[in-house]
Amino acid sequence: MxxxxxxxKYKEKLAVIASxxxxxxxxxxIGDCLIENLKIDNDFTDLSIYNNGISGDTxxxxxxxxxxxxxxxxxxxxxLSVGSNDMGFEDMNVKDIYNNIIEIVQExxxxxxxxxxxxxxxxxxxxxxxxxxxxxxxxxxxxxxxxMLNYYLRNYARKxxxxxxxxxxxxxxxxxxxxxxxxxxGFHLNELGYSVVSKTIKQFVY
Numbered sequence: 001m002x003x004x005x006x007x008x009k010y011k012e013k014l015a016v017i018a019s020x021x022x023x024x025x026x027x028x029x030i031g032d033c034l035i036e037n038l039k040i041d042n043d044f045t046d047l048s049i050y051n052n053g054i055s056g057d058t059x060x061x062x063x064x065x066x067x068x069x070x071x072x073x074x075x076x077x078x079x080l081s082v083g084s085n086d087m088g089f090e091d092m093n094v095k096d097i098y099n100n101i102i103e104i105v106q107e108x109x110x111x112x113x114x115x116x117x118x119x120x121x122x123x124x125x126x127x128x129x130x131x132x133x134x135x136x137x138x139x140x141x142x143x144x145x146x147x148m149l150n151y152y153l154r155n156y157a158r159k160x161x162x163x164x165x166x167x168x169x170x171x172x173x174x175x176x177x178x179x180x181x182x183x184x185x186g187f188h189l190n191e192l193g194y195s196v197v198s199k200t201i202k203q204f205v206y
Contacts, residue, residue, distance in 0.1 A: 003089060006056035013054045014065055022050060024074045027205065031081030032057040033188065034123060034197070043198040047205060050075075058085045059092075059100030066104060071111045078108065079165065079201060081120035083149055088140040098152045105162070118204055119157050121150045121168040126178040126186040134185035141187075143176050167200045 013036070026048040029035045035053025052069040054061075059082050062069070070078060083101060086092040101119070108115055124143040127133065150168060157164035171193060173179045178186065182193030189197065 003056075010054050010056045010061070014068065017052050017054075018068045020050075022073055023048065025076045026050060026073070028070055028073050028075040028078045029053055029081075030057075030062065030069050030078060031120070032085050034081045034084075034120070035079070037189070038194060038198060038201075043195075043202070044205065049205075053081070056085060056089070057082055058090060059083060059097055059104065060086070060090070062104055063100060063107070066107055067111075070108055070115075074112050075115050077116045077118060077205070079118045079120060079204070080104065081122075083122045084141060084146070087142070087145060088137060091140075094145050094149050094152070097149060098156075101153065102156060105156075105160075116163065118163040118165050119153050120165045120201075121153065122146045123168055123189070124172055124176055124178045126173075126180050126183055128177075128180060128186060130180075130186075132185055134187055137185070137187040147176055163204055165200060165204055167197050170196050170200060 027050070029038065029040070029049060029051045031053045033053070033055035035051060036055050038051060038053070040049050040051050050073060062082050083097050086097045086100070105117055105119070108117060124146050125138045125141050127138050154164045154166070171178055171182050182189055182196065184190045
């Protein structure tokens with residue numbers, strides 16, 4: 001799927017989210033495909049959770065759509081996962097991505113003061129020389145930059161008393177790459193990978 005097709009689907013999904021009926025003071029998930037593809041109906045059956053993740057999301061797009069996807073919900077908790085596509089689609093540097101994520105966090109804190117913010121770590125890629133690896137996604141991201149961004153985000157969360165949800169430590173191998181058994185193409189997670197993410201998030205939901 002090329003960027004034009006991704007953006008078309010992005011706008012369609014955003015329109016659905018913007019027109020949805022909702023209840024305030026619940027849990028909201030926001031971010032890119034990592035969030036959108038979570039099967040919350042299967043993994044979080046006893047909770048009221050709004051999955052406002054959209055594949056192709058970047059920190060810039062999330063800033064622009066923050067009111068529709070987060071602020072108006074006045075959520076009890078949010079789980080935020082964004083940044084990988086800033087590297088892959090926009091070729092942004094770590095500092096600019098980090099600053100955008102901090103802007104998102106600060107805007108939520110300013111306009112939804114009672115919301116508990118959870119920042120998810122960015123998942124690395126696996127650049128293995130295998131036929132199933134999606135080179136257009138994997139080669140556009142650098143695991144060194146991903147690790148650096150996670151380092152900055154962890155420190156920011158600690159200094160500002162936010163929750164840092166380190167899903168990466170359960171998904172990566174000894175080379176700081178996404179473990180091949182958790183991915184369909186070196187970038188997107190498979191069912192096993194998503195089970196790890198869901199299990200980790202659950203520790204912070206209740």
